[in-house]
Amino acid sequence: MIRNLKLYSIFNSKGTPSVMVKLWTDEGSFSASIPSGTSKGEHEAKELPIDKVRKSFSRIRPRFIGKDERDWRGIDSLLKDVDGTDDFSKIGENLSLAISIACVRAAFNNELWKIHKPRMGIEFPIPIGNVIGGGMHMGGTDWQEFLVIPYAASSPAEAIETMLGIWIDLGKELRRKKLLIGKNVENAWMSKLDDIKTLDLLSDIADDWKVRLGIDFASSSLWNGKRYDYKKMGKHLTQNQQIDFIEEITKKYRLYYLEDPVHENGFRQFMILNQRLGKEHLVVGDDLYCTNPKLLTKGIANSSSNSMIIKPNQIGTLSLADDVVRMAKEAEIVVVPSHRSGETEDDWIADLSLAWDAPLIKSGITGSDMAKLNRLIELWEEIPDVKMAKLPL
DSSP: OOOOOEEEEEOOOOOEEEEEEEEEETTTEEEEEEBBBBSSOOOSSSOEEEEEEEHHHHHGGTTTTTTTTTOHHHHHHHHHHHHHHOOTTTOOOOHHHHHHHHHHHTOOOOTTGGOOOOSSSEEEEEEEEEEOOOOGSSSSOOOEEEEEEEEOOOOHHHHHHHHHHHHHHHHHHHHHTOOOTOOOOSSEEEESOHHHHHHHHHHHHHHHHHHHHEOOOOOOOBOOSSOETTTTTTEEEEEHHHHHHHHHHHHTTTEEEEEEETTTHHHHHHHHHHHHTTSSSEEHHHHSTTTTTHHHHHHHHTTOOOOEEOOGGGGGSSHHHHHHHHHHHTOOOEEEEBOOOOOOOOHHHHHHHHTTSSSSEEEEESSHHHHHHHHHHHHHHHHEEEEEOOOOO
């Protein structure tokens, strides 16, 4: 039984206020803190500022006292009811998700990976690490994230060591060539290289480190409603030219992972890329779906992508995110649980990647994201009969 709840205003990795909720049951105390995104899809659940969250919390807190924490889906339904909107615009997804995850932690004694019946032979996800950044995350490139995927690693620790090794070596190389600007909000390197020269640099090291390459294009930030404007590269592309450009660089640089290669309302353009590339490459929707079942239904009907990002704070409760994961897997869409750019030290996304049997997990490499990566190492040592997942496709 939930005996008490308390709200805390904490700070995330960007230095901006974030939300933590702690609840007490007969078994002890359990908490959850919620990250914030920088590049947000227009269909995401609404994050509210801390002063409004405090007012919401004071109003709804009594509704949860005395509830059975084991009925976590029922509590999530209550959160939806007390908000009364489709996007948590009354109480804020940062508050609803904090209560939701803290409750599920209480129900499973902090072992979130057990929300579905544990199975034998659990596969651990391959981490996707952001090594060079730009776009809305700040940096020298129009595209937002240049990613490495250590597919050959035999354990989470080996995968993390590979990503860290690449990140350290890239920093040294950029500094030596006087191309280093600094680190951005996700601790990815910012450099003076444009997008194509960045790909040249990364493609030279991919085989040596046994990694596949990916890009989060965050194309909605480039789209002005009529064309894609590349300020760093000096390009101005129509929708058809953007598709051709993405296909060209994918084949030239043997990219594996393509996140948001066109803007967030481009279901048809996603479909075209998925038809051209999807048999050998992950065409990944993030802003396209916003972890939203209505948008996913549209994407499935249009065969828009073969993969999608899962960010629970885009939808507002764990059970809602869990339902979207089930929908995606039934449609044979690869799910990729993901961090946000404004992270906290909380590690719940690592547990959920196991619960959802996800073959990949997206994260930063250093800073607050280390908590997620270290949680994978911890669970690898504690759970019997485990192995690393293989790359999908």
